[in-house]
Amino acid sequence: MFDWDDIRLFLAVSRTGTVRGAAKQLSLTHATVSRRLHQLEEKLGTTLFDRTSTRHILTEAGQNILETAQEVEAGMARIDRMAFARDSRLAGLVRLSMLDSLYLAIVQPFLGRFQARHPMIEIELITTDYLSNLAQREADIVVRITKTPPDSALGRKLADSPLACYAAEGYLADRPKLDRWIALTHEPARQPILSARTVLTANSLIIARDHIRDGLGIGLLPCFLGDQTEGVTRMPGIDPIPDMEIWALMHPDIKNVPRIRSAMDFLYEIFDEQRVLIEGSAY
Template structure:
């Protein structure tokens, strides 16, 4: 009666509540989603959504359709994973979910070396700070920073992740101080994540009069804001200690509060390319563990 693409478009709009967000989820443009939903409703002879200025709301008919469609989605996802789990060859697609900041800095080189060694693996990178749902087969493997990896996924701990407080050369020059004398200048700006509800303890203790210079919503934006001198900020040591334009500040202690993990669904445990990629990335992180853990020599600071 209906093809799966129609149902995918329907589910995206039902879950996201807007054409724009559904288009982003599906990787198509706004007009395509609108056209597909209208055609689907015409084909069914039923209205699946009520349209309003605030978005799309599922009708009673749409709710019934959604319940059935979600069951179909689960069955298709299960079938996909079962097929993939029996694939013992180093060929085919491999979808990798990872934070955008890792891809933009260090991780791409490691993925490139894996691709060179395995030219028949088709790599698809999903770079986002949002958590990808591995149970819904949105990705095959995910690299993420977490203190509590999900128990229902297979995980491999890659390295501890340390954080410290940094300022750029431009920022220190403007304030006529260095990494060790910055506390002599109490008036400072800081860069923070919009997801943080309260000021960090180091800011309250050492810079109680500091004001917010910039709020950002991604790790990559945080790095760039500090690097360009908008303010001081707390960064992963892997980013801060290896950038010549960034300086770790004193007397702030290095903080170990989470780990990098590589995760995948148990159904993919015997898939050759998933296992090979996991081992490849684990070896790459192990070589640079001291950088991720903030274990640099004092000569570098």
């Protein structure tokens, strides 16, 4: 018979398609997930996944129980949110998920202000661009650079986030005939916007920014990051490019929890203060 840990494990493997992916999601070892999955199948007397060299694919038996497992998960998450929503203390843990570069540029310089106001609130920072599952409370608040926030979430747009083209001052002083391009895996910043050859493609804004600052090449960065980087300047004659939006989001069930409300209000406050910088109009 299933217990809650079995359901979490089964759903993690079905969603990621691999034992390794499930292990990462559940913060377990590969061996532990593999062993528990075999034990679960033995307990049920059926095979839940067909194993290939690269994927775990749901069998018919696995498909048959998937919807029920998802319903149980949703019910457990609903109970968790209901209990959490009754917590009226202006104290305790707030899980905040956001991109590391955005946190460092906009939130970190002002976090002391929040701590001075609310010394009993602890922030657990999850730096990722993955849109954490608010329904499962993987995070209480997410700040995301996106144009498509989920309809089920509550919050608001904080700012537009345009891109601009940046180079190190030293690079421009000795600029090559053919520019070197630092690309991002973010599609609008992947291809050169002027005559250049790509020398590096990065999936990290911080890494791309550091290589631009070090003079390896030029590239597109969000204005909130590029405009605050010492030794880096915008490329002359190239206007900012409209790109994404920044949103702060939470699940509606926890909107009245005092510490969540205080954290959201703090984010609204500092992003409003920094909006001109974020949107690139302070340059």
